[in-house]
Amino acid sequence: MPSRDVAIVGFAQSASVRREASRNEVEMLMPILQEAKRQAGLRGRDIGVTVSGSCDYLAGQPFAFVSALDAVGAWPPIVESHVEMDGAWALYEAWVKLQTGEADSALVYAFGKSSMGDLPEVLTIQLDPYTTAPLWPDAVSLAALQARAYLEKTGTSERDLAEVAFRSRRAAAANPKAQVRTSADAETLLATPYLVSPLRAHDCPPISDGCAAIVLACGDAVKKSAMTPVWIRGIDHRIEAHALGVRDLTTSPSTKLAGEKAGVGKGRVDLAELHAPFTHQELILREALGLGAGVDVNPSGGALAANPMMVAGLVRIGEAAARLAGGAGKRAVAHATSGPCLQQNLVCVLERD
Amino acid sequence: MSEITNIVTPIRLDYTYTAGHATQRFLLGMAEGRILGQRCPECAKVYVPPRGACPKCGVPTTDEVEVTGKGTVTTFCIVRIPSDVLSVPPPFTCAHVLLDGADLPFFALIQECDFDAVRMGMRVEAVWAPKAELAATFESIRYFRPIDEPDAPYETYKEHL
């Protein structure tokens, strides 16, 4: 079994904005990479491995990650890899590399500019290309199917969903990087029209542009950090079947399994950052992870307040770590999701000394 | 019943691309008939077109540098099949042109000479679109053509191959 203790020693993120119109990905990333490395006390040449996460279809061009490499300063040549996934999975790949003993530190980054295309439409082509994608069901409609199933089965009310939105966006008021930082009360939210029933605008995430970076370290490399190291005590990810018809959309078995493997239940959880782009998904995830009422969920405001695609999952890990480093608790759970209706999920358990 | 081997699903997605600060500067230069690059504050190399960052040093390049349209062919290829993006009929020659004062070759079409007269070390210059047609696009430089200067010695550009 993996035996090396790996710590998060640096985290930086851009502000999430609806549309970053003037800077390209390289220009967005450069200050973020520099800041994460500064916190870690590491220079480029000290970094053992670099892994990034992004998606060509968001950028509207093939090999979008290639030019982003310009932001890294990859000279002399670096050990580097890329996943066409949320940066949380890039972090997983980097963590695996550290476990092989071939590197002692890692730079992980992710970027996504959803504003360049029509995001709900772009996400449609994630679906089965033969039977589902040709029907063009958009991401919000699929989430609404899941929400309907969840409300009917559990007796959860639309008001409960509005409360999730209200709490998340109020929490975001204290997060300068978040995009939606105010909210009317649940009563007022409930009076707004449906977007796709039973979802209203507040049940859905904003469309965001952004980027983020995390530095991992183990062994002596941890000692250089300006940030209080936050240890990864467990990390696991699981995927479910793709066809919506074969899944029970009201639960998240992949999150539950990943949570068990990562050891969520081995101790008290002080706070959790859950990548729940839709309000009902937060409730599904809380249940899958066994998070009780005492857990502070999404103190950053979560994906309902800022949801840069390919980045928001990595940001959950960074936000949870930064909060622990800042003294907000001893033990946290961070979660990332990918695919329609929570198809793929990653869970990470973090602790500070 | 006949076998179904393919179904066609047309996909149309519209994107609004972001040029970024550095590329914007370059394109605005193109509209004025100027070639603008940027110098890396760390390694002092000049990038034309500028990329906003020095890929080697990973730092922003902000110091603007103007270069002339003259340069040296470092290497080239003769394209003998029709191009999707150029209206020039094959065969035609595309070259890496190292502009005087720049440190990165510029990919360019060579015209006004036989396609097989292009050689490594040949001196060339940019041919601009007529003033009225200058715009914020790479196409403001129509192509490069040979100039009456002796070939650059191999040693002067071999570092750029």
Place this chain on the structure above:
Amino acid sequence: MAERCAVIGIGQTKHDVKRTDVSLPGLLREAVDRAFADAGVGWRDIDAVVIGKAPDMFEGTMMPELYLADALGAAGKPMLRVHTAGSVGGSTAIVAAHLIQAGIHERVLTVAYEKQSEGNAMWALTVRIPFQQAIVAGAGGYFAPLIRAYMRRSGAPEDTGVKVALKDRRNAPKNPYSHLVFPDVTYEMIEGSPMLWDPIRYMETCPSSDGACAMVLASDAAAKKAKHKPAWVHGTAMRSEPTMFAGRDLVNPRAGRDCAAELYKKAGITDPRKELDCAEVYVPFSWFEPMWMENLGFAPEGEGWKMTQEGATALDGDMPINASGGVLSSNPIGASGMIRFAEAALQVRGLAGEHQVPGAARALGHAYGGGSQFFAMWIVGSERP
């Protein structure tokens, strides 16, 4: 820390210009089923799936691993999707190997593919970004000037490229999975084929293929239970450098040299030409064989072409390169790198059939991508390290 990793199962599809007889999942299953049969394992034996392919735009499906999870039996398991341009098949295998070497899993399925006939690959490669400089004529137009630069630097005889193509095209019919097979190919046929991007001739280029490759990687303990003799991973390495920067050596990129150096160190190799028995090297245009011979340290700088000219890289030479027929004969882009890795493993397992290099005990698999900037390599051996 690092555990041993073995290749216990290998499967490939028949590569072809259009595999309209299978769907996307069907193509992958063809490779996976063969890998499972070779390994003697089934779906429940697999702990995780690592999948790789080149740009999603080739098939028009975004993050296709989400859809393919069902066909790859991944439900309930971890699944990773790697994308590192042309080197992706190699880096995907390396990420999968790391999962074993880190002691996380016992058996990992890794698979890479491209089904270019499902979409419009030429379109996908030439998406016109309004403010970027146009790529005039695809990959050939990009790489041809680099080849000319190599010719100038090395003084290689002009027919070196033809000789590489002749050798690979003669190897291809010995491989049952090859896409392009010209049984009666001659030097004159290749030399007389049209120039596309001078100095690259038509028959010196790779095809566009539909195809997939799969491998089952296993821990020390799991390798003991394998059906056939495994190949052992003796070392892996990856390196990247930026696409364009001042003073970049495009002919002999440092990322490739550094990658090979780290690889040899890990595998305990000091003289690669002597200590390796054969190699599967990513050669999409024939001239890249001599260029990579130098980059890999098989030949001194400027002398890679001598290996080709002297027949050293032929199936009966002292360093057979691409006994399988190589990328010149089959090129399902995302899978091409993994095929190199898998073919190297087949050689040291003694299972390469008609294109077997007699007695091969240590072999190198190589992949590169982007503008000759991403490198992934491994060395596999018949001996347990």
